[in-house]
Amino acid sequence: MTMFVALIKEKRPKCVGMTACTLDIFGASDLAQKLKKEIPEVVTVLGGPHVTAVPVETMERFPDIDIGVIGEGELTIIDLLNSLEKNGMEGILGIEGVAYRDGEGKVVITRRRSFIMELDTLPLPAWDLLPDIRKHYFAPPWTMHSGRTATIITSRGCAFQCIYCDRKVFGNRMRFHSAGYVMNMLRTMHFKYGIGHFRIADDNFISHKGRLREICNRILEEKLSITWSCLARVDSIDPDSLSLMKKAGCWSVAFGVETGSQKIHEIEKKRVTLEKIAHAVKITREAGIKTISFNIIGHPLETIETIKATINFNKKIKVDDFKTQFMVPFPGTELYQVAEKYGAFDRDWKRMSVFREPIFIPHGLTKEDLIKWNKKAFWSFYLQPRVIFKYLTQIRNIQELKVIFMGGITLVGWKIKELFQKG
Numbered sequence: 001m002t003m004f005v006a007l008i009k010e011k012r013p014k015c016v017g018m019t020a021c022t023l024d025i026f027g028a029s030d031l032a033q034k035l036k037k038e039i040p041e042v043v044t045v046l047g048g049p050h051v052t053a054v055p056v057e058t059m060e061r062f063p064d065i066d067i068g069v070i071g072e073g074e075l076t077i078i079d080l081l082n083s084l085e086k087n088g089m090e091g092i093l094g095i096e097g098v099a100y101r102d103g104e105g106k107v108v109i110t111r112r113r114s115f116i117m118e119l120d121t122l123p124l125p126a127w128d129l130l131p132d133i134r135k136h137y138f139a140p141p142w143t144m145h146s147g148r149t150a151t152i153i154t155s156r157g158c159a160f161q162c163i164y165c166d167r168k169v170f171g172n173r174m175r176f177h178s179a180g181y182v183m184n185m186l187r188t189m190h191f192k193y194g195i196g197h198f199r200i201a202d203d204n205f206i207s208h209k210g211r212l213r214e215i216c217n218r219i220l221e222e223k224l225s226i227t228w229s230c231l232a233r234v235d236s237i238d239p240d241s242l243s244l245m246k247k248a249g250c251w252s253v254a255f256g257v258e259t260g261s262q263k264i265h266e267i268e269k270k271r272v273t274l275e276k277i278a279h280a281v282k283i284t285r286e287a288g289i290k291t292i293s294f295n296i297i298g299h300p301l302e303t304i305e306t307i308k309a310t311i312n313f314n315k316k317i318k319v320d321d322f323k324t325q326f327m328v329p330f331p332g333t334e335l336y337q338v339a340e341k342y343g344a345f346d347r348d349w350k351r352m353s354v355f356r357e358p359i360f361i362p363h364g365l366t367k368e369d370l371i372k373w374n375k376k377a378f379w380s381f382y383l384q385p386r387v388i389f390k391y392l393t394q395i396r397n398i399q400e401l402k403v404i405f406m407g408g409i410t411l412v413g414w415k416i417k418e419l420f421q422k423g
Contacts, residue, residue, distance in 0.1 A: 212244075220248055
């Protein structure tokens, strides 16, 4: 942080922009505070999901943040910077999609800016402004994918209503970059920066079947030598699409399985069935594509029995990778409003991480129960002979061997500790 502040101080900008989810909000505030001490006249601007979800509370709590950008920021930041250059803070009331403090310190929220409907009007991300991608950007070890990798997003919005998801930044209507725009992204990253694998982070990359087919066919026609992974809803895939995806370099598809309890799916408005999940995993595996299952521990109405059902369901459908996280009712979600109806909820933003200790404890369970069963879920899945064998047969280099070895040591350690605790 100190080096970063020193670098900014050296450049003496008039305005500094930051983005933050809830987990990062205190880091953003700390940065703004340090910048104000070094450059008192600097204007600090915060965007991202947290300030979009709770703009008034955020601006009231963090006085060193001068302006919040609500929702999509590309057009707002241009208008905002132009206005600040001409009129300072005096003209900010006329800017759509911002939060700021008036002369009396009261937080003012301007009219929400409309969503960008034609995403292709946006330029490609300014990758050239990053440190040299060829030197500094590689696949995270846990992805088990070698070589240079990049994450891209090719659409925005989600049409579904899951109560644990916040859709305030991009909304409930899906909008897509065209196949041509996506291909331009892929080509640029591949040929200019040497990216060989793409992690497509759209909420549901394959929901627009016509666009999906066009992208896959163009990858094949251009003989673009890349691999890629994506996320998908289980009710959005079919064998023909999966076959084409595999030919075009798709390496893995991640599904939000979430739970093995149909009742929990229904109260959380997931709008899927366990049968659809099982079918989606089956046809994806049959297409030769790796399946990744994302799950949550600590749902509303969660019990020890439903956690066991989640573990057993993932084993039964034979997903290749099994991942869990704790339920966190983040600001902006429906669950954030009703969490206490289903359990004890610590609303401290500092503790809102899906990978730390649980802060939402369903009625009838304890924090210790959730931690214990989260660990048990991991080792009981990954110590299956079929899973061990599959991982061993996929090792391609020393780095991947080290990742698997360290993961194995961790799992065995958890199991040994549990046996001693029982003894």
